[in-house]
Amino acid sequence: MYIFCLFVIIRVNYGCLCGD
Known part of the structure; x- marks a missing residue:
C-alpha cells in the first residue's frame, strides 16, 4: 500500500513500515 x-x-x- x-x-x-x-x-x-x-x-x-520517514520510515516506511508498510510493504505494498
Whole structure:
C-alpha cells in the first residue's frame, strides 16, 4: 500500500513500515 505508506512515512520519521 504506497498511498497509506506516504501517511506512515510522516508519522514514523520517514520510515516506511508498510510493504505494498
